[in-house]
Amino acid sequence: MDFQPDASLEAFREQVRGFLRDQVPADLKGQQRCTRSPREQITRWQKLLTERGWGAPYWPKEHGGTGWSVPQILVFDDECSAAGTPTLDGFVHKMLGPVLNSFATPEQKAEHLPPVFNGERLWCQGFSEPGAGSDLASLRTRAERDGDHYVVNGQKIWTSYAHDADWIFLLVRTNMDVKKQAGISFLLVDMRTPGITVRPIRSIDDAHHLNETFFDNVRVPVANLIGGEGQGWNITKFLLNNEHATVADLPELKRYMRELRLIGSTLQVDDQPLFEQPGFALKLARLDAELQAIEMLVQRVARLEQQHNPASHTLGSILKIRATELQQRMTEAQIEALADYGAIAYPHPHEADPQQPFPQQALARGISHDMFLRRASTIYGGTSEVQRGIIAKMLFQL
């Protein structure tokens, strides 16, 4: 262990900054990033990165990625967040991509990897069902073999961005006669296939990210099966174990801290900036201490994940719980810092401006949307309660 500064990392940061400054047009910067950016922006941003040779920033070199180290990835994400670039399609970069790289056939890779780099095929994740949330293995959507097709019937729910996705990666039941985990398969489905219906669900941040997705005799080529029949559960574990460092959403946590500091410097109380108030400063100090620790924990977990070290699973669960709780507390702290302005329902950042600007709109818009949506962070990606169960079991065999 040592904590020598890494000069090459600073050079890398300069490189990223230079790219963001010189090659990214202004209308792709200064965006709100908590949720997925609009399609047109994702596509433009993806193409720009691909041109620069950074089309798959999180993947190893042998799969066409940048092969960046964990610290480099963190620097990249951090700088992009600070610049407010659009998001990438996280579903394909962080979840499906590693699955394809490890489990897909050469034909499947040839079909699905090129569109990642041109940003023209957006993905969504079809795992959860009304009856299968935390108990994912009890899922009931069925895929029955009919010649060289599967016929898919069933319902998924909470399918984020299904309304704006071209493809979905789906967990289906292909065998009813074995242990429930062993009957699950991992299928890629074109969202334009007849028989798929997507219905919107509005969430408490007053926006549309979530959907119900219905499958009514949807015919999917057998060639779209990833791994073998019954491999779906193993692939899912692989996928979920890779996402802890991602769910922590460190770049967003750092953005929240920047915004909190900005609020503290902008608002005036008793003719002084808010940060002079002891209550605000103490709260900021506690959050800052935790953020520093989370930043280190993210790096520990990400490194273990990169080495495929199983110790990353428990530590990842710990990170998931604490980072998502911090997301909630930091966004709540922002709203609290706004005081009564925090109660105002500003228009969503992706919506049109109101005719007459709301008071403190430039400072406050978007914060409440993040805060309300962050209530879900402790629910998706394995609820905090389920994570605590995993930790107790893995660490102490309880």
Place this chain on the structure above:
Amino acid sequence: MDFEFTSEQRLLQDSLRRYVDKAYSFEARTALLKAGKDGSADNWGLFAANGWLMAALPEEYGGLGGTLVDTVIIAQELGRGLVLEPFMACAVLAAQTLLATGSEAQKARLVPQLADGTYRIALAYGEAGSRGMPLPVTLQAEPVHDGFRLSGRKSLVLGAVGAKAFIVSAQIPQAPGISLLLVDADRPGLTCQTLPLHDGTWAQALHFDGVEVGADALLGEAGQGLSGLRQGLANGIVALCAELVGGMEKTIEVTADYLKVRQQFGVPIGSFQALQHRMADMAAELELARSSLHAALDAMANDDAVTRDRTVSASKMLICRAAKSVCGQGIQLHGGIGMTEEYLVGHYYKRAVVADLLLGSSDSHEAACAAALQAQLRA
């Protein structure tokens, strides 16, 4: 001290519970939200007809002569249903401020109309720099020949939509201290920007650009308005806290029901000890909040203004924080369904978030408590 309701209080509670359960279902409320006004005028008329607006107003002005306990009973039940009409803002906050500051003649003229619901007033006291606390006030009321000219801004006036007049806190140059003036909502020079809040209620930001009012607009004495304003605010805070206690009750009931029916891993999720303990903690938070509300009622009935304000501030922060935590956990224990606009628990959380920020945020009240304790220790 007696924690049991009298039979009249029980009747009052029952009548509200029946009303909220029948007429204010979640679906009915959702329809009102979609209509996009601050509640409905018909409902307000009904509140008046049922005597809820006049419950705590003095008999000599057309009220029923009840106490703050009646207000708390009403607010708590309205809070269970997330009722949108501005009961707290107009029938408590503004009405009690008027009672505490108005002259006999002003009260005799106005309070009966508040009691029967024909006239609605709102309290315009908060400014950008005061963050929902009564001070500082920068809005100027400059004396002109037979009255005042008002210039300045009020940031977030609750219950302003549909109010016929505002009680406005102001500085009168020749009279140090805070003065309160009653200003008709349609005065020339007054512009109102309507702002939606997260919980589906509305507020207005007011801009006074040389608004002229007569000398009779002044409530009480020039420069002497602060103590009445604080009294009005204390009443409003207690009502707001009572609403949240009702909201927490409902959230806990709904969540307990859900834990019994939602199955995962082949069992009701309520059989998981982690969730049982969470429910127990939520119940504990609720009961502590209820007791804190009782402490505030005790202080309102018995204490001097300084002690009263400290206790009310303590209750404000404790109860609002409890409500945010309990309602946040209500979402958590529901999983994904708790995150949806069509389901009710998320709306209780939104109300708790908004209430935490109104009438001075929990942070501001915590600072006020700390300052009061420091002053006590220094003395």
